[in-house]
Amino acid sequence: MxxxxxxxxxxxxxxxxxxxxxxxxxxxxxxxxxxxxxxxxxxxxxxxxxxxxxxxxxxxxxxxxxxxxxxxxxxxxxxxxxxxxxxxxxxxxxxxxxxxxxxxxxxxxxxxxxxxxxxxxxxxxxxxxxxxxxxxxxxxxxxxxxxxxxxxxxxxxxxxxxxxxxxxxxxxxxxxxxxxxxxxxxxxxxxxxxxxxxxxxxxxxxxxxxxxxxxxxxxxxxxxxxxxxxxxxxxxxxxxxxxxxxxxxxxxxxxxxxxxxxxxxxxxxxxxxxxxxxxxxxxxxxxxxxxxxxxxxxxxxxxxxxxxxxxxxxxxxxxxxxxxxxxxxKYQMIKCKGTTFYPPAVNAVLDGMSCVKEYQLRVESNDLSDKVILAVALTESAKLAEVESALNAALRVKINIIEEDHRELSKKVFPVGARKPIRFTMR
Ligand SMILES: [Zn+2]
Missing domain, CATH: 3.40.50.12780 (ANL, N-terminal domain)
Structure with a gap:
C-alpha cells in the first residue's frame, strides 16, 4: 500500500x-x-x-x-x-x-x-x-x-x-x-x-x-x-x-x-x-x-x-x-515499603529543586520490597531534610537518601559513552 x-x-x-x-x-x-x-x-x-x-x-x-x-x-x-x-x-x-x-x-x-x-x-x-x-x-x-x-x-x-x-x-x-x-x-x-x-x-x-x-x-x-x-x-x-x-x-x-x-x-x-x-x-x-x-x-x-x-x-x-x-x-515500577512508584516521579521532584545539583536513584530489586537509595549532590547551603520532605510528600514513602560528592556523582550519571544520563539503576 x-x-x-x-x-x-x-x-x-x-x-x-x-x-x-x-x-x-x-x-x-x-x-x-x-x-x-x-x-x-x-x-x-x-x-x-x-x-x-x-x-x-x-x-x-x-x-x-x-x-x-x-x-x-x-x-x-x-x-x-x-x-x-x-x-x-x-x-x-x-x-x-x-x-x-x-x-x-x-x-x-x-x-x-x-x-x-x-x-x-x-x-x-x-x-x-x-x-x-x-x-x-x-x-x-x-x-x-x-x-x-x-x-x-x-x-x-x-x-x-x-x-x-x-x-x-x-x-x-x-x-x-x-x-x-x-x-x-x-x-x-x-x-x-x-x-x-x-x-x-x-x-x-x-x-x-x-x-x-x-x-x-x-x-x-x-x-x-x-x-x-x-x-x-x-x-x-x-x-x-x-x-x-x-x-x-x-x-x-x-x-x-x-x-x-x-x-x-x-x-x-x-x-x-x-x-x-x-x-x-x-x-x-x-x-x-x-x-x-x-x-x-x-x-x-x-x-x-x-x-x-x-x-x-x-x-x-x-x-x-x-x-x-x-x-x-512498566518493568521499572519500584515497590518500596508497600507503595509503588516510577522513577520519573522522583525526577519530577528533584528537577524542580535548585539545591539539587545531581542525583541518581539506585534500586535493588526484591520480590516483596525493593531496596531504594537516592544519591544526591547538593549545593552548600542546602539541607538534606528539605529534599527528604519534598520526596516524602510526592511519593508518600520515605526513601534512604545519601549525599555524594558532585564530581563523583556526575561521573556515574554521565559515564563516558552513555547515550543519556543514568539517573536510575536497577539490579
Ligand atoms: Zn497538535
Missing part, C-alpha cells in the same frame, strides 16, 4: 482515519499470516477477516521477550534484502537484533519527515544532532533522514563533547537542536560560562528519552526539566518518542500538547496490567502495531513504556490521537 498518498491523513475526520487504518490493518494481518513464521502459529485459529480496530484486542500481543526468543521467526524478507542491522536493548541484558530493508529505511525517512513536520521544522532550518548516528542505534539516523527529507540543513555532531557542541552552535548557527533534555540543560549551563545561551539563536529543542509533559490529575503538566531548558535556551521544546522495534515516532506539534500518532503508519493501544485496552486519560502500556514494515512486521507490540492517550481535539488541526510523555517503564 502506498502510505505516502495519505500524508494528510492526520487532518482528516476521525472516521476517515479509522477507515484507512482498518484497511491497513487487514492488509497487515494478511501479510503476517502469509509470511511470518511467528504469526502463522499465533494467528492460525483466528478468522482474520473479522478483525478491525473495534475488536483488535482479541488478538494476542507480542512482547519484547517474544522478539528476543524467536528473533528469526519474525524476519520475513530474504537475507539479501536486509539493508540495515541494529540492536535494541533486551529485557535480559542481551540486545535484540532488528533489521530493515531499503523500503523500511524509506519508511523511516517518511516517518521522521512527518514527525518533524509536526513541530514545523522547515527547509530553512539548520538542525544540530546531538544524538549518536552509530553504535547500532536507529534514532540518530531517523532524525538525519527526516531532516534531510524536509530539506533542512543538518549538523551531525553525535555524542560529542560540550565544548564541541558549543563551538558548532557559535560558528555554524543552528536554530534547532535535537537531543536528550538533561543533556541540553547541561549544554546550556556550560554555554552560560561564556555567554547567554538565549542569544545563540536556538528556537526549537526536539527532545528524546525524557518526558516533557506528564499526565497528572486529568491534565497534561509540563515538567520542570522542560521549563528549565526552554528558559535556558529561550526556545520552545517539543517531545518526540519512538522505538527501534516500532519504527514510528510520536512528535509534538506547535501546540506542545502531547506527541501525535502518524495514523498512516501505525495503530496505538494503551493496555492495563491484564492486557485490556484502557480509555483516553488512563495511564497504561503503549502497545503498537506498525504498518508497512517490510523486514520484521509485528503485531500489538508491548513497548513496556507507560503513557496516557489523549483524544481531545488539538488546536493544530490534526485529528490524530496523542500520547503524554512516558511516565515510566
Amino acid at each position: 502506498n502510505y505516502k498518498k495519505y500524508n494528510n491523513l492526520s487532518f482528516a475526520e476521525r472516521c476517515e482515519i479509522r477507515n484507512v487504518q482498518d484497511s491497513m490493518l487487514q492488509e497487515h494481518l494478511q501479510l503476517l499470516l502469509r509470511n511470518s513464521q511467528f504469526y502463522k502459529k499465533l494467528l492460525k485459529d483466528i478468522d482474520i477477516e473479522t478483525i478491525s480496530l473495534e475488536n483488535l484486542h482479541k488478538l494476542p500481543t507480542t512482547s519484547k521477550q517474544d522478539l528476543e526468543n524467536h528473533n528469526s521467526d519474525f524476519l520475513i524478507c530474504p537475507n539479501n534484502d536486509i539493508s540495515e542491522i541494529v540492536r535494541s536493548s533486551g529485557t535480559s541484558g542481551h540486545p535484540t537484533k532488528i533489521v530493515y530493508t531499503k523500503k523500511d529505511l524509506e519508511r523511516l525517512k517518511y516517518n521522521e519527515h512527518q514527525a518533524l513536520s509536526n513541530c514545523e521544522i522547515r527547509k530553512s532550518d539548520t538542525v544540530l544532532l546531538t544524538c549518536t548516528m552509530d553504535r547500532c542505534f536507529i534514532a540518530g539516523l531517523a532524525y538525519f533522514l527526516g531532516s534531510q527529507s524536509i530539506g533542512a540543513s543538518t549538523i551531525r555532531n553525535g555524542a560529542n563533547s560540550l565544548t564541541s557542541h558549543l563551538d558548532l552552535i557559535q560558528h555554524l548557527n543552528p536554530n534547532v537542536i535535537i537531543g536528550v533534555p538533561s543533556f541540553l540543560l547541561k549544554l546550556a549551563k556550560f554555554a552560560e560560562k561564556e555567554s547567554n545561551p538565549t542569544l545563540l539563536g536556538i528556537e526549537k529543542l526536539i527532545c528524546i528519552g525524557e518526558p516533557l509533559r506528564l499526565w497528572e490529575n486529568g491534565t497534561l503538566r509540563t515538567t520542570q526539566l522542560c521549563n528549565k531548558i526552554e528558559s535556558a535556551w529561550g526556545a520552545k521544546a517539543f517531545s518526540t518518542y519512538a522505538s527501534t522495534e516500532m519504527v514510528t515516532a510520536f512528535c509534538e506539534c506547535r501546540k506542545q500538547a502531547g506527541g501525535h500518532l502518524i495514523p498512516e503508519l501505525a495503530i496505538i493501544e494503551i493496555l492495563d496490567d491484564d492486557g485490556t485496552p484502557v480509555p483516553p486519560g488512563t495511564t497504561g502500556e503503549i502497545t503498537i502495531t506498525p504498518f508497512h514494515f517490510e523486514a520484521m512486521p509485528i503485531l500489538r507490540y508491548k513497548t513496556g513504556d507507560m503513557a496516557t492517550l489523549i483524544d481531545t481535539p488539538c488546536e493544530c488541526g490534526r485529528n490524530s490521537v496523542r500520547i503524554s510523555g512516558i511516565s515510566g517503564r
Whole structure:
C-alpha cells in the first residue's frame, strides 16, 4: 500500500482515519499470516477477516521477550534484502537484533519527515544532532533522514563533547537542536560560562528519552526539566518518542500538547496490567502495531513504556490521537515499603529543586520490597531534610537518601559513552 498518498491523513475526520487504518490493518494481518513464521502459529485459529480496530484486542500481543526468543521467526524478507542491522536493548541484558530493508529505511525517512513536520521544522532550518548516528542505534539516523527529507540543513555532531557542541552552535548557527533534555540543560549551563545561551539563536529543542509533559490529575503538566531548558535556551521544546522495534515516532506539534500518532503508519493501544485496552486519560502500556514494515512486521507490540492517550481535539488541526510523555517503564515500577512508584516521579521532584545539583536513584530489586537509595549532590547551603520532605510528600514513602560528592556523582550519571544520563539503576 502506498502510505505516502495519505500524508494528510492526520487532518482528516476521525472516521476517515479509522477507515484507512482498518484497511491497513487487514492488509497487515494478511501479510503476517502469509509470511511470518511467528504469526502463522499465533494467528492460525483466528478468522482474520473479522478483525478491525473495534475488536483488535482479541488478538494476542507480542512482547519484547517474544522478539528476543524467536528473533528469526519474525524476519520475513530474504537475507539479501536486509539493508540495515541494529540492536535494541533486551529485557535480559542481551540486545535484540532488528533489521530493515531499503523500503523500511524509506519508511523511516517518511516517518521522521512527518514527525518533524509536526513541530514545523522547515527547509530553512539548520538542525544540530546531538544524538549518536552509530553504535547500532536507529534514532540518530531517523532524525538525519527526516531532516534531510524536509530539506533542512543538518549538523551531525553525535555524542560529542560540550565544548564541541558549543563551538558548532557559535560558528555554524543552528536554530534547532535535537537531543536528550538533561543533556541540553547541561549544554546550556556550560554555554552560560561564556555567554547567554538565549542569544545563540536556538528556537526549537526536539527532545528524546525524557518526558516533557506528564499526565497528572486529568491534565497534561509540563515538567520542570522542560521549563528549565526552554528558559535556558529561550526556545520552545517539543517531545518526540519512538522505538527501534516500532519504527514510528510520536512528535509534538506547535501546540506542545502531547506527541501525535502518524495514523498512516501505525495503530496505538494503551493496555492495563491484564492486557485490556484502557480509555483516553488512563495511564497504561503503549502497545503498537506498525504498518508497512517490510523486514520484521509485528503485531500489538508491548513497548513496556507507560503513557496516557489523549483524544481531545488539538488546536493544530490534526485529528490524530496523542500520547503524554512516558511516565515510566512498566518493568521499572519500584515497590518500596508497600507503595509503588516510577522513577520519573522522583525526577519530577528533584528537577524542580535548585539545591539539587545531581542525583541518581539506585534500586535493588526484591520480590516483596525493593531496596531504594537516592544519591544526591547538593549545593552548600542546602539541607538534606528539605529534599527528604519534598520526596516524602510526592511519593508518600520515605526513601534512604545519601549525599555524594558532585564530581563523583556526575561521573556515574554521565559515564563516558552513555547515550543519556543514568539517573536510575536497577539490579
Ligand atoms: Zn497538535
